[in-house]
Amino acid sequence: xxxxxxxxxxxxxxxxxxxxxxxxxxxxxxxxxxxxxxxxxxxxxxxxxxxxxxxxxxxxxxxxxxxxxxxxxxxxxxxxxxxxxxxxxxxxxxxxxxxxxxxxxxxxxxxxxxxxxxxxxxxxxxxxxxxxxxxxxxxxxxxxxxxxxxxxxxxxxxxxxxxxxxxxxxxxxxxxxxxxxxxxxxxxxxxxxxxxxxxxxxxxxxxxxxxxxxxxxxxxxxxxxxxxxxxxxxxxxxxxxxxxxxxx
Amino acid sequence: xxxxxxxxxxxxxxxxxxxxxxxxxxxxxxxxxxxxxxxxxxxxxxxxxxxxxxxxxxxxxxxxxxxxxxxxxxxxxxxxxxxxxxxxxxxxxxxxxxxxxxxxxxxxxxxxxxxxxxxxxxxxxxxxxxxxxxxxxxxxxxxxxxxxxxxxxxxxxxxxxxxxxxxxxxxxxxxxxxxxxxxxxxxxxxxxxxxxxxxxxxxxxxxxxxxxxxxxxxxxxxxxxxxxxxxxxxxxxxxxxxxxxxxxxx
Ligand SMILES: Nc1ncnc2c1ncn2[C@@H]1O[C@H](COP(=O)(O)OP(=O)(O)OP(=O)(O)O)[C@@H](O)[C@H]1O
Ligand SMILES: [Mg+2]
Numbered sequence: 001x002x003x004x005x006x007x008x009x010x011x012x013x014x015x016x017x018x019x020x021x022x023x024x025x026x027x028x029x030x031x032x033x034x035x036x037x038x039x040x041x042x043x044x045x046x047x048x049x050x051x052x053x054x055x056x057x058x059x060x061x062x063x064x065x066x067x068x069x070x071x072x073x074x075x076x077x078x079x080x081x082x083x084x085x086x087x088x089x090x091x092x093x094x095x096x097x098x099x100x101x102x103x104x105x106x107x108x109x110x111x112x113x114x115x116x117x118x119x120x121x122x123x124x125x126x127x128x129x130x131x132x133x134x135x136x137x138x139x140x141x142x143x144x145x146x147x148x149x150x151x152x153x154x155x156x157x158x159x160x161x162x163x164x165x166x167x168x169x170x171x172x173x174x175x176x177x178x179x180x181x182x183x184x185x186x187x188x189x190x191x192x193x194x195x196x197x198x199x200x201x202x203x204x205x206x207x208x209x210x211x212x213x214x215x216x217x218x219x220x221x222x223x224x225x226x227x228x229x230x231x232x233x234x235x236x237x238x239x240x241x242x243x244x245x246x247x248x
Numbered sequence: 249x250x251x252x253x254x255x256x257x258x259x260x261x262x263x264x265x266x267x268x269x270x271x272x273x274x275x276x277x278x279x280x281x282x283x284x285x286x287x288x289x290x291x292x293x294x295x296x297x298x299x300x301x302x303x304x305x306x307x308x309x310x311x312x313x314x315x316x317x318x319x320x321x322x323x324x325x326x327x328x329x330x331x332x333x334x335x336x337x338x339x340x341x342x343x344x345x346x347x348x349x350x351x352x353x354x355x356x357x358x359x360x361x362x363x364x365x366x367x368x369x370x371x372x373x374x375x376x377x378x379x380x381x382x383x384x385x386x387x388x389x390x391x392x393x394x395x396x397x398x399x400x401x402x403x404x405x406x407x408x409x410x411x412x413x414x415x416x417x418x419x420x421x422x423x424x425x426x427x428x429x430x431x432x433x434x435x436x437x438x439x440x441x442x443x444x445x446x447x448x449x450x451x452x453x454x455x456x457x458x459x460x461x462x463x464x465x466x467x468x469x470x471x472x473x474x475x476x477x478x479x480x481x482x483x484x485x486x487x488x489x490x491x492x493x494x495x496x497x498x
Binding site for chain 2: 054055056079082083085086087089091093094095096097098106107110111112152155156158159
């Protein structure tokens with residue numbers, strides 16, 4: 001049964017940057033279709049954690065298993081996992097020298113070996129899903145931040161991933177553009193995508209999260225359902241943090 | 249870059265020449281296109297153009313290719329690969345071009361048992377010498393690309409080759425284009441050194457004509473102008489290319 005074992009399983013994952021320990025024995029399980037929202041103060045290791053999931057950072061100890069594949073030095077495993085795991089970045093990281101359509105078609109054509117026609121079709125479908133089908137032939141710099149981030153989401157979707165990772169996808173956006181991106185993310189969540197989102201958009205978290213995680217100093221300090229998390233967090237650190245960000 | 253208004257610059261440079269050309273000690277007749285010998289001499293001088301240009305172009309193509317191949321290990325995480333890059337660059341950069349030309353032409357055939365013509369000896373020497381600089385240019389250009397571009401490429405599961413070919417290099421090359429243009433200019437100038445092994449390029453032709461006509465001043469002045477025009481054309485070409493690549497993105 002696919003639901004029996006978790007889709008993502010991290011067990012005692014640790015990571016140092018030089019002397020500094022960014023992750024301390026972090027364990028986490030995510031089931032297929034589950035939405036996890038991670039928050040925590042700056043430098044607490046949120047990005048490092050999700051970047052370990054598609055091996056943008058290599059963990060040193062502990063194990064990471066994704067859909068039954070163990071993530072290690074084996075480049076074949078890494079490629080398999082990266083084709084299952086999409087990522088959306090704070091800074092969008094679109095390819096500036098390619099048009100929107102080319103940005104979307106590159107992965108499908110080169111990595112998934114789709115024909116150009118099929119890849120274009122897929123690209124246009126997802127561009128419609130993120131509601132900017134008319135921007136296909138523009139270059140990223142011609143789009144607003146919100147539009148660029150939606151293109152980035154579409155680019156991930158074109159790889160038909162099973163898991164999407166979001167690293168503060170709205171923190172580089174002007175306030176009036178945040179919602180257009182969050183709306184797309186909510187729709188994605190409703191469609192059953194497995195998602196891990198690092199974000200401080202608590203409205204979004206309340207709406208979609210199955211599980212809330214609070215990190216501090218490289219550790220998962222609090223892990224709870226949103227209801228419990230927002231009503232009565234167990235740790236003092238988490239309470240203080242929520243107070244701070246929910247103030248305004 | 250080199251100049252903004254090539255024509256103006258040429259005129260400014262020509263003016264003192266023309267003025268002093270009126271003085272008695274100039275003998276422009278050797279290259280006077282209205283006389284038969286003058287015309288023959290001019291043709292003779294210009295006939296070196298073909299070799300200068302083809303040698304430089306072939307050499308720069310090879311050196312760009314080799315430079316890229318040498319630059320890539322220089323960007324690796326693995327120290328021993330980076331060391332290969334360093335050793336190559338330091339070694340090749342330390343050899344004077346003239347020495348390399350002589351070594352390739354007279355020395356290499358003894359090592360390999362194959363004799364190579366002056367043209368290919370020149371191409372190999374110039375390409376080799378320039379490849380170290382190209383490697384450094386590529387390395388700097390590639391390093392200037394934002395790390396987010398690599399991460400995005402990894403996240404859509406591109407292979408290393410695809411990532412370099414479709415994402416990193418197209419952006420890096422755009423940035424290093426002015427530097428590549430400078431290298432081509434440099435190459436055109438350095439190709440004059442290949443005259444020492446007897447290649448019939450511009451400088452060699454001029455030398456030969458000087459020997460038979462005894463008018464070094466006029467003939468070398470023409471030589472200067474030949475290089476000047478050639479290089480101004482190249483600079484204009486590079487600028488045009490840069491502009492075109494920029495507008496591509498808008
Ligand atoms: N490549 C790196 N080299 C050295 N230190 C790093 C590196 N990446 C992260 N760190 C350090 O590891 C710690 C955790 O970083 P991380 O980016 O995971 O934090 P974060 O929770 O995502 O913070 P933020 O909210 O600011 O994005 C920080 O102290 C950071 O300085
Ligand atoms: Mg972060």
